[in-house]
Amino acid sequence: MNIEYLKDDGIDIAVVSGDSSHYTSKPLKDFMYESNHGKDFFFVPTREEAVQKLTGTQ
Numbered sequence: 001m002n003i004e005y006l007k008d009d010g011i012d013i014a015v016v017s018g019d020s021s022h023y024t025s026k027p028l029k030d031f032m033y034e035s036n037h038g039k040d041f042f043f044v045p046t047r048e049e050a051v052q053k054l055t056g057t058q
Contacts, residue, residue, distance in 0.1 A: 011040075012039075012040050012041070012042075012053075012054050013040070013041050013042070014041075014042045014043075014044050014049075014050035014051075014053045014054050015041075015042065015043045015044070015050075016044060016045070016046065016047050016049075016050050017032070017043045017044065017045065018045055019045060020032060020043060020045070
């Protein structure tokens with residue numbers, strides 16, 4: 001799946017990743033960091049935060 005296609009279609013996504021501090025992959029951490037600074041694709045620790053990000057009720 002290409003994230004750019006989803007962005008072009010106006011689809012926002014939040015991935016509930018739990019506690020991401022235990023991930024050791026630098027490329028994954030970089031991807032998560034960059035994603036979380038955008039407005040279409042997010043990694044969040046809880047379902048509640050995912051709903052907040054996707055509905056704009058932060």
